[in-house]
Amino acid sequence: MANSNLKLLGCWFSPFALRVKIALSIKSLVYEDIEETLNAKSQLLLQSNPVHKKIPVLLHGDKPICESTIIIEYIDEVWNSGPSILPSDAHDRAMARFWAAYIDDKCMLAMVKSVRVEDAEKRKPYLEEIEDSLVTIEGELQKCCREGKGYFGGEQIGLVDITFGSLLGMMGIIETMNGRKMIVEEKHPCLVKWADRFASDPNMKGLIPEHEKLISLMRLGKE
Structure with a gap:
């Protein structure tokens, strides 16, 4: 437009x-x-x-x-003539806000704390918080998958997808710091497929920051 x-x-x-x-x-x-x-x-x-x-x-x-x-x-x-980001139904809209808030209050907060901690041992409690929140988010996404939805809110990217998807870059930093994947097929089968679908969506073209640039920025900040 x-x-x-x-x-x-x-x-x-x-x-x-x-x-x-x-x-x-x-x-x-x-x-x-x-x-x-x-x-x-x-x-x-x-x-x-x-x-x-x-x-x-x-x-x-x-x-x-x-x-x-x-x-x-x-x-x-x-701009309500374009694709909707929030559901039209009031209850569905409230639930989208709930899950967006959960992602920020539980998952993202733990992610930020884990990145700021240098000591690997002191970082463990925050990694456990991240893993617990990922299990909860996976459970919600599985409900959507059973209903035939490709994303949290339906067949297109919505508020919850945007909120969680924006954290994938930070998730990559955490994985590099700790030498292991956080979102894995055994524990999070729906999230693994969702992440691939989200990253390849045409609306995401050119928007996700490059992993190496994020890692370089993190190292520069620590120096």
Whole structure:
């Protein structure tokens, strides 16, 4: 969609910015991708998000929208003629929000903590939290598979897929740090197939950060 007057303030490595990019791709929206350098935050970012001073921020004309999930819902409501990201049914919509929140509160939080810990022994409790949450997420996805759905919300990428899919890059970092796969066929057969399907979806083309670039960024940060 041309002339949508959209700008996205984000960083290439941010899973939160990636979520918004996926939503914009699903809706076929043209936007200006403004790369932020967080060590010296731009005046535009500080003016657009004076409360949290964080990315991502979507600028629709002169109106800023902050927080990735809120931005996704905004995109879905404003450009409602394209594919839906949230379900139309109120209960299904509530459940999508529930699982998106679970992924952030349980899985992502443990992932962030595990990446920040240098000592392998101290990292173990966080890896166990990740594994427990993956079992729970796998269980939910299996229900969707039994109903013939390709994704968490149906036959196309939805809110839950975007939320969990944005973490695959960070999952790769954790796997490299610990020398083992986290999502495996024996424990997570549906998630393994889902991850392949998600990564190969046309809406994801060119959006997922390269693994080697993420690893290099992590090593640079530690130095």
